[in-house]
Amino acid sequence: MQTISERILSLKTQKNAVILAHYYVPDEVQAVADFVGDSFYLARVARQTKADVVVFCGVHFMGESAKILNPAKKVLLPDPSADCPMAHMATAEQIAKLRRETDDLAVVCYVNSTAALKALADVCVTSSNAVKIVGALPQKNILFIPDRNLGAFVAAALPEKKFYFSGGYCPVHAFLPAADVAAAKALHPAALVLTHPECEKEVRELSDFLGSTAEIISFAGQSEATEFIVCTEPGVLFELKKRYPQKTFFAAGMVCPDMKKITLEKVLRCLEEGAGEVEISEEEGARARVPLARMLELG
Numbered sequence: 001m002q003t004i005s006e007r008i009l010s011l012k013t014q015k016n017a018v019i020l021a022h023y024y025v026p027d028e029v030q031a032v033a034d035f036v037g038d039s040f041y042l043a044r045v046a047r048q049t050k051a052d053v054v055v056f057c058g059v060h061f062m063g064e065s066a067k068i069l070n071p072a073k074k075v076l077l078p079d080p081s082a083d084c085p086m087a088h089m090a091t092a093e094q095i096a097k098l099r100r101e102t103d104d105l106a107v108v109c110y111v112n113s114t115a116a117l118k119a120l121a122d123v124c125v126t127s128s129n130a131v132k133i134v135g136a137l138p139q140k141n142i143l144f145i146p147d148r149n150l151g152a153f154v155a156a157a158l159p160e161k162k163f164y165f166s167g168g169y170c171p172v173h174a175f176l177p178a179a180d181v182a183a184a185k186a187l188h189p190a191a192l193v194l195t196h197p198e199c200e201k202e203v204r205e206l207s208d209f210l211g212s213t214a215e216i217i218s219f220a221g222q223s224e225a226t227e228f229i230v231c232t233e234p235g236v237l238f239e240l241k242k243r244y245p246q247k248t249f250f251a252a253g254m255v256c257p258d259m260k261k262i263t264l265e266k267v268l269r270c271l272e273e274g275a276g277e278v279e280i281s282e283e284e285g286a287r288a289r290v291p292l293a294r295m296l297e298l299g
């Protein structure tokens, strides 16, 4: 009798499918994936894959991005109801109003956003390339949607630009209390604090390093420190412990309930039945592809 993971692996070969997983999905799902990474890495893999079917173990906007970049492929989400609340935290009206009122403006859209919002943007960014990409834009004025915290992190690095925000936030990162991080520091004084820029300013200010999940992982590997307090979704500890078993990691972040909806059973069902297919209209896909492709070129 095959285990569920073995059934997934044999069906994957039969269907010429590739499994992509974000660091925040459950450990056992990361373990069956062909590629595990942060949003930027996974978008690049999704664009380059030769597989016929892409199973995206992550939230809805990630599957949408894979489909936008690869319209001819079948992109399946193990649970299409796994949605990122922040992805909806900007409106077409906010964008249109600022475009009307402000000259020399670029609309920069974090990939953690719906396809409909991306379609209204000039360029997309992820947490690992936002400073580089916004810094390279010719425009002085930047409307950064939807994450006000990543936006503030980018603005602090680029004082020559003027920033506007839509006011969105990730509830998982933004509600992490700075007092919890301070308490973890008091308990583990030798540990470095590694933080995702989606966290609030008070947490960012307590941190030794700010970066995307992939950047946090590589920083922990290169650092001479042996203990780390990790202020992002704790799914990232699976990769950290696998790569650096001699180091110690303390999770300070909260669980993302949507990422945790992705189970092995749902991955299997989507391979068996082709369930959870991502659909995007040709028109919206074509418009959203422009800022996403620009990100891949600039990033």
Ligand code: 13P
Residues within 6 Å of the ligand: 037, 038, 039, 040, 084, 112, 126, 127, 128, 170, 198, 211, 212, 213, 214
């Ligand atoms: P990244 O490190 O991929 O930017 O992760 C942030 C996130 O919240 C993904 O949902």
Ligand code: SF4
Residues within 6 Å of the ligand: 024, 059, 083, 084, 085, 086, 087, 112, 170, 171, 172, 173, 233, 256, 257, 258, 259
């Ligand atoms: Fe969205 Fe935050 Fe969950 Fe990432 S961690 S999917 S930004 S709610």
